[in-house]
Amino acid sequence: MAPIGRAALIVTLGLVLYATLVGGYAALRGRRRLAESARNALLASFATTGVASAVLVIGFLRHDFSLVYVAEHSSRELPLAYVLAGFWSGQAGSLLLWMLVLTGMSSAAVLLNRRLLVQALPWTVPVLAAVACFFALVPVFVSSPFATRPAPPNGAGMNVSLQNPYMLAHPPLLYLGYVGLTIPFAFAMAALLSRRTDERWLVATRRWTLASWTFLGIAILLGAKWAYESIGWGGYYAWDPVENAALMPWLAATAFLHSVMVQEKKAMLRVWNVILVTLAFCLALFGTFLTRSGVINSIHSFARSSIGAWFLAFIAIVVGASIVLILLRLPYLRSQSRLESLASREAAFLYNNLLLVALALTILWGVVFPLVSEAVRGTAVTVGPPYYNFFLRAFGLPLLLLMGIGPLIAWRRASLRSLARSLAGPAIAAGVVGALLLAAGAGSSPPALIAYTFSVFVLVAIGLEFVRGTRARRSLGAESWIGAFASLIARNRRRYGGYIVHAAVVLLAIGVAGSSAYGSTASARLQPGQTMAVGSYTLGYLGSTFRQGRNHDELRAQLAVSRDGTPMGVVAAGKNRYHVEAFFSSAVAIRTDWLRAEDLFVIGEDFNRDGSVDLKVLVNPLVGLIWVAGVVFLLGSVITLWPDAREQRRLARRMREVEVLAHA
Amino acid sequence: MATLALTVVFAAAAGLFVVQPILRPRSRLDGRIQSVDDEDKHLAVIERRDRALAALTELEFDHRTGNVSDVDYRELIAPLRREAAEALKALERAESAERAMDAKRAGRPRARLAAARHCR
Numbered sequence: 001m002a003p004i005g006r007a008a009l010i011v012t013l014g015l016v017l018y019a020t021l022v023g024g025y026a027a028l029r030g031r032r033r034l035a036e037s038a039r040n041a042l043l044a045s046f047a048t049t050g051v052a053s054a055v056l057v058i059g060f061l062r063h064d065f066s067l068v069y070v071a072e073h074s075s076r077e078l079p080l081a082y083v084l085a086g087f088w089s090g091q092a093g094s095l096l097l098w099m100l101v102l103t104g105m106s107s108a109a110v111l112l113n114r115r116l117l118v119q120a121l122p123w124t125v126p127v128l129a130a131v132a133c134f135f136a137l138v139p140v141f142v143s144s145p146f147a148t149r150p151a152p153p154n155g156a157g158m159n160v161s162l163q164n165p166y167m168l169a170h171p172p173l174l175y176l177g178y179v180g181l182t183i184p185f186a187f188a189m190a191a192l193l194s195r196r197t198d199e200r201w202l203v204a205t206r207r208w209t210l211a212s213w214t215f216l217g218i219a220i221l222l223g224a225k226w227a228y229e230s231i232g233w234g235g236y237y238a239w240d241p242v243e244n245a246a247l248m249p250w251l252a253a254t255a256f257l258h259s260v261m262v263q264e265k266k267a268m269l270r271v272w273n274v275i276l277v278t279l280a281f282c283l284a285l286f287g288t289f290l291t292r293s294g295v296i297n298s299i300h301s302f303a304r305s306s307i308g309a310w311f312l313a314f315i316a317i318v319v320g321a322s323i324v325l326i327l328l329r330l331p332y333l334r335s336q337s338r339l340e341s342l343a344s345r346e347a348a349f350l351y352n353n354l355l356l357v358a359l360a361l362t363i364l365w366g367v368v369f370p371l372v373s374e375a376v377r378g379t380a381v382t383v384g385p386p387y388y389n390f391f392l393r394a395f396g397l398p399l400l401l402l403m404g405i406g407p408l409i410a411w412r413r414a415s416l417r418s419l420a421r422s423l424a425g426p427a428i429a430a431g432v433v434g435a436l437l438l439a440a441g442a443g444s445s446p447p448a449l450i451a452y453t454f455s456v457f458v459l460v461a462i463g464l465e466f467v468r469g470t471r472a473r474r475s476l477g478a479e480s481w482i483g484a485f486a487s488l489i490a491r492n493r494r495r496y497g498g499y500i501v502h503a504a505v506v507l508l509a510i511g512v513a514g515s516s517a518y519g520s521t522a523s524a525r526l527q528p529g530q531t532m533a534v535g536s537y538t539l540g541y542l543g544s545t546f547r548q549g550r551n552h553d554e555l556r557a558q559l560a561v562s563r564d565g566t567p568m569g570v571v572a573a574g575k576n577r578y579h580v581e582a583f584f585s586s587a588v589a590i591r592t593d594w595l596r597a598e599d600l601f602v603i604g605e606d607f608n609r610d611g612s613v614d615l616k617v618l619v620n621p622l623v624g625l626i627w628v629a630g631v632v633f634l635l636g637s638v639i640t641l642w643p644d645a646r647e648q649r650r651l652a653r654r655m656r657e658v659e660v661l662a663h664a
Numbered sequence: 665m666a667t668l669a670l671t672v673v674f675a676a677a678a679g680l681f682v683v684q685p686i687l688r689p690r691s692r693l694d695g696r697i698q699s700v701d702d703e704d705k706h707l708a709v710i711e712r713r714d715r716a717l718a719a720l721t722e723l724e725f726d727h728r729t730g731n732v733s734d735v736d737y738r739e740l741i742a743p744l745r746r747e748a749a750e751a752l753k754a755l756e757r758a759e760s761a762e763r764a765m766d767a768k769r770a771g772r773p774r775a776r777l778a779a780a781r782h783c784r
Contacts, residue, residue, distance in 0.1 A: 007670035011678055018682065036685035042676040051674070197709050265719060269709075336712075410732045411719065412740055418733035468729035473729065655715065658706045 005055035019129030157580035166226035173219035180212025185281035203302035232586030245287030267336035341413030405459035430457035445517035498638030514622030597624030
């Protein structure tokens with residue numbers, strides 16, 4: 001099977017090279033047949049990458065340990081789902097997955113936008129193919145998933161941290177997000193190369209950015225859930241470089257999704273939008289580089305390899321070429337209008353953009369600082385959570401407030417009187433809740449209290465938007481309240497879907513603020529029969545149990561839980577020992593109270609010879625809202641992403657008008 | 665050796681698909697990708713008109729929801745209407761310019777024919 005995979009990858013490299021060179025020549029010289037040939041090469045590269053990927057999947061399913069990659073990332077004892085996840089658990093496989101997603105998305109983008117971007121598409125193909133060239137070069141020449149050796153009787157198994165259900169979905173979604181950002185980048189570069197900087201590339205780009213941003217957002221949350229349940233320290237986000245690597249492009253894409261509206265409505269921020277698309281793509285490449293190169297120490301870096309230099313060179317080429325192209329095309333990107341007032345919707349978007357980009361760049365600086373300090377001073381100085389937390393508060397809290405203010409300000413300009421009238425309701429509600437929380441003792445953490453107050457402000461503002469919008473729609477026709485509400489969302493999915501996403505961010509903010517500021521922790525060594533208390537919970541140690549699983553042994557401390565004297569059942573926390581990997585991992589117990597959105601989090605740290613167990617118990621208030629936020633985020637994103645027939649009709653009508661005019 | 669043979673097979677199969685647009689019989693659409701400067705010019709005018717009309721619709725809705733006060737509405741609506749009217753005028757100018765060009769193009773062969781008759 002290995003020769004099939006190797007041959008498919010070599011042909012893939014040839015195809016994307018052809019698509020780059022011939023496609024570039026065709027676009028430059030305006031040769032239609034050659035451009036179509038290059039497009040076909042890009043489509044064919046998806047088929048050949050699919051063949052290579054299928055070979056690797058079959059290798060895993062058949063436990064073909066003659067393939068070094070399969071032997072190093074699976075074993076006969078591994079459950080089937082994890083055997084399949086072995087595909088992306090190492091470097092060579094994950095780069096093949098990158099390539100599969102890239103060629104697949106590129107093919108879809110080229111086919112779906114063939115009518116919208118007639119003139120820019122011949123340039124889109126070579127840009128996409130050039131990116132694919134890099135990802136095809138690596139598995140062919142540097143890190144092949146099809147290297148072979150005499151087959152050992154069993155494989156080495158899989159990194160036990162990856163043996164978690166969330167890890168089945170997290171990496172593919174992350175890659176869909178990372179790779180998806182290639183498409184907006186390619187559209188932007190193609191628009192610049194073809195000098196077609198009208199609204200069409202924005203329409204095509206917005207949808208792909210939104211999809212990639214959704215995948216990335218869900219992947220970040222699934223990664224947080226995995227860290228929460230699998231790593232076993234009681235937290236969900238530790239500002240680890242690889243976690244940050246996914247957050248940075250997400251922040252840049254968030255900025256773009258807001259500023260793109262300003263360009264659509266006011267023909268402003270045209271250079272800024274191209275820069276944001278490029279920044280998001282470069283940060284996605286940087287994220288892949290961090291995860292795959294192992295250059296920075298991280299619990300998420302599953303590989304240490306020599307591809308780091310290749311990645312850095314590629315990122316440098318992308319950054320350099322993009323800057324040169326943007327500078328060359330500046331005359332085509334002139335804004336057609338100016339900011340009329342600092343109190344306007346577009347100004348709010350601008351502030352939001354500045355804060356988002358500042359946060360992304362601050363995180364980037366924190367991530368690269370160990371590398372910089374090592375290069376300059378010879379010792380790597382790591383930047384810890386206090387640095388990130390400080391800037392999260394400095395930029396994140398104003399961002400939260402802006403989410404409430406932005407929707408209530410008019411485009412162009414708003415008078416102070418009108419602004420005060422719009423903001424009065426949310427501000428009064430936020431003030432009242434803030435005062436009540438202060439009276440209830442929430443002032444122990446001022447940032448959390450501010451976050452809650454701002455959250456109430458935003459939620460009330462969003463609620464008012466829905467209520468007023470529904471009322472306005474109802475006044476326009478004789479619809480029922482439900483009909484008016486449905487038509488409000490259906491007629492402006494981006495606006496109201498966006499508000500739902502804002503509500504998700506508010507839930508996230510409440511969850512993060514609550515769990516990090518008001519949690520409680522206790523540690524104790526318990527003999528069977530002894531109890532410990534944390535917050536309003538009491539845990540009684542009943543004894544330990546042992547169970548042999550298919551590929552691991554489970555040692556658990558059984559603990560009876562009660563809250564304020566009311567029994568709440570038994571939880572089991574402990575350790576797993578994996579047979580093939582010869583590795584211990586923590587198996588925490590989490591008891592969620594969905595009414596309070598609160599978790600009781602139990603870590604069985606050590607089982608001692610005298611029968612006692614060392615326990616660490618945390619009460620994480622409101623942490624459940626973080627996961628609820630994920631569901632709300634997905635709902636809002638789907639509404640926003642849902643195809644808008646009215647917009648399609650508007651664009652089609654516009655293109656018909658252009659044709660009629662040009663060929664009259 | 666097996667890899668080489670398989671590479672040739674895959675390359676041949678993919679190659680057939682890739683060269684298909686080059687090998688197909690030439691048609692009217694197969695020439696150079698047209699330079700569409702005229703289209704771009706018109707598109708810019710149409711985009712301007714659409715933007716102005718969309719801004720008017722949005723302002724009406726924001727006024728109806730109460731996000732824009734009556735005073736602000738009166739201040740904002742006038743320039744927006746002016747902008748929309750200017751965009752529509754620009755579009756009309758573009759249309760009449762196109763019609764004039766079209767008439768000129770259509771008139772040229774007739775003029776040449778008349779001149780030839782005169783010479784005879």
